[in-house]
Amino acid sequence: MKITYIVPGFGGTFYCGNCLRDSAFSKALKAQGHDSITLPLYLPHSIEEFAHQTEVPVFYGAVNIYLKQNFKLFRKMPKWLYKFFNSPFILKYAAKKSGSTRAEGLEEMTISMLKGADGFQTEELNQLIYYLKHHEKPDVVHLSNALLMGLAAKIKEELNVPVFCSLQDEDVWINAMQEHYKPKLWQLMGDKAKDVDAFIAVSDFFKNIMQDNMQIEEEKLHVIHLGVNPEVYTVQLLAQNPQAIGYLSRMNEENGFEILVDAYIILKAKSEFSSLKLILTGGKTADDNKFVEKQIKKLEKNNVLQYVEFIDDFRTSVLDEFFKKITVLSVPVLNGEAFGLYQLESLASGIPIVQPDLAAFPEIVEISKAGAIYKPNTSVALAEKLSEVLSDQTSLNQMSLNGRKAVEEKFNLKVSTKKLVEVYNNVLANKNK
DSSP, X not given: OEEEEEEEOOTTSBXXXXXXXXXXXXXXXXXXXXXXXXXXXXXXXXXXXXXXXXXXXXXXXXXXXXXXXXXXXXXXXXXXXXXXXXXXXXXXXXXXXXXXXOOTTOHHHHHHHHHGGXXXXXXXXXXXXXXXXXXXXXXXXXXXXXXXXXXXXXXXXXXXXOEEEEESSHHHHHHTSOGGGHHHHHHHHHHHGGGOSEEEESSHHHHHHHHHHHOOOGGGEEEOOOOBXXXXXXXXXXXXXXXXXXXXXXXXXXXXXXXXXXXXXXXXXXXXXXXXXXXXXXXXXXXXXXXXXXXXXXXXXXXXXXXXXXXXXXXXXXXXXXXXXXXXXXXXOTXXXXXXXXXXXXXXXXXXXXXXXXXXXXXXXXXHTOEEEESSOSHHHHHHHHHHXXXXXXXXXXXXXXXXXXXXXXSBHHHHHHHHHHHHHHHHHHXXX
């Protein structure tokens, strides 16, 4: 089967679970004998792609679509200028800009993208369709998220293939926008859902969220938990003498970075945790610099900064070094997440997780038996739970074993990929009846 994934690129400046999910699925499909390719939108997927441009172009270049959306002058720009704004140099610059991952202010752009052929990105859509028709000729097309559903109708019309769409954390993007846009966007997304043949939600929790907001037909919805390849991760001995708390995600307010920092400061005030370390990785954007600096000054003021380590490289290939240094992982996202791939990366490495009682986190902890849940999502509650978990070595060791076993048996990428292919095949079979 020939499968084309259409995925927003992010430039590689921070840990992006959704991007890693899509890349992992594509690689796993190839490993199972399918012809799978990932097409990036907006920006390349990683820093490496900036340095070593592949034969696959970047569609819907971030700078071009921004200029077209906001300035009529650029909606009929000459080809040489269009190519310039889509060059690796310009896109690399765009990836470093503070607003490149910010939802607020992009309401009209999001609406335009959802409108597809009726939006301001018609030229980009035609380029994508041409590439799919003449270079890829896929059997199925899979959209990374529901904000890309504006592409579906034209793809089906021109290629006569089914379109699939993953569901993960779209509500976070919509909820960050101005209040009066939200009903309009959910209505538009509900309308565009009719152009998609099947949706793949990453958790039962998020399936229900999106079904309520978009009124998706039950028969179109499938839940396939995320998976990782356990062979990629080394099972680590839990860090002792000293113990350490790890954080793996973009370092910003929304991901609970400050909650963890404050919880750590609370713990360090206790004599039994005087040697406790904090290991942080996941990167940031220019938007996050001021916020992160504030946390660093707070750590310094409380005389614990010397026990904190920042790790710049968060690629999967080097994460072993991060997990080797920690005892537990905690990413206390303010409002929870649809899943959180970092949880599986931690469990695959034998590292237990401590997460807030929000969104899909309890679902993952319940299935894996490899972590602890706390509430409310405050620094005090997190510190109390971390203190409880770190003080029980027997329980920690059991959770470590449970986590690895859960990844091997339930959150295994091979299993997830086979389930995904089953959905593809069922839709294709019904289409060909």
